[in-house]
Amino acid sequence: MKYASIALATLAVFSTAAHAAPALMNATDCGEATQTELKIVPKDGKAMCAYGGAVQTTKMEYAYDYTMHATTEKWTEMGAGEYGPMKAMMFGRLKFVGPKVEAMTVMGPFETFLKLPGKVAFDKACPAK
Template sequence: MTKKALWVSLAIAAPLTSHAAFMDADWAKKACDAWNADATLTSKLGGDAWAAHDGGRGYKLIQIYREGCGEGSRIQLVIANQDGKARCVSGGAPDGKAFDKKYDYLMHATDDHWTCMGAGKFGCGAMGAMTTGKLKFTGPKMEAMGVMGPFNRFLKLTGQIGGEKGACQ
């Protein structure tokens, strides 16, 4: 390949990879789209099963971050109960909505543990990750216990979106 062709290839590829960081705001938007495309998440967490338990606010927050990047790197998904389905209505940086641990979820883990959960490896499902401390969790624990099955899908979704786990954003 000539030098000119190499530079052209790099120039074209740069915009495609410039926002490919794991768990940054762009990643959260992709996670929101992936959530809505997953029938298990939208249907099994919809209505009274989970999404409607929002304290009358009309939404639930799922905030997540990489432990190596610190709590200040949190991203969030805003989930609303729409026509009995749990729909992600926005994904990105926290937008000022107040986090309420009676209804909302804050989850964090090391990059290695996010990788394990995203791959669905043994001991890295929702129950295994929480009981072994791989996934740290703040929120309504009894409610979470009741929706472990669908939340396994969410944890696997983190591995499907991908993203560079290098430097923090």
């Protein structure tokens, strides 16, 4: 699945330990067909990934669910550490829908975690192109 590693890595930190929080993301230039869902659940005091793959949640609960998308170029730049998600959102490079106040409380860990996928090789080609 396109950007599964980026989706799983970048969204893992955006969940609360209080909810099973689906998050959706995709590479804007590849279209919504590449959207990936990541479900985070609390386990032993930690946020754990319970599911990652094709979208299963039909209705988002934006009190704790997130949707993010950026172009392939911007995901790559964030993963390389050229700038963080805060700057990306401020300049419209990362589109975000969800509880912004909650997201602000985990911005530091999200930025750190976002750099991990930047160290892993991935295919930049869109699956249907």
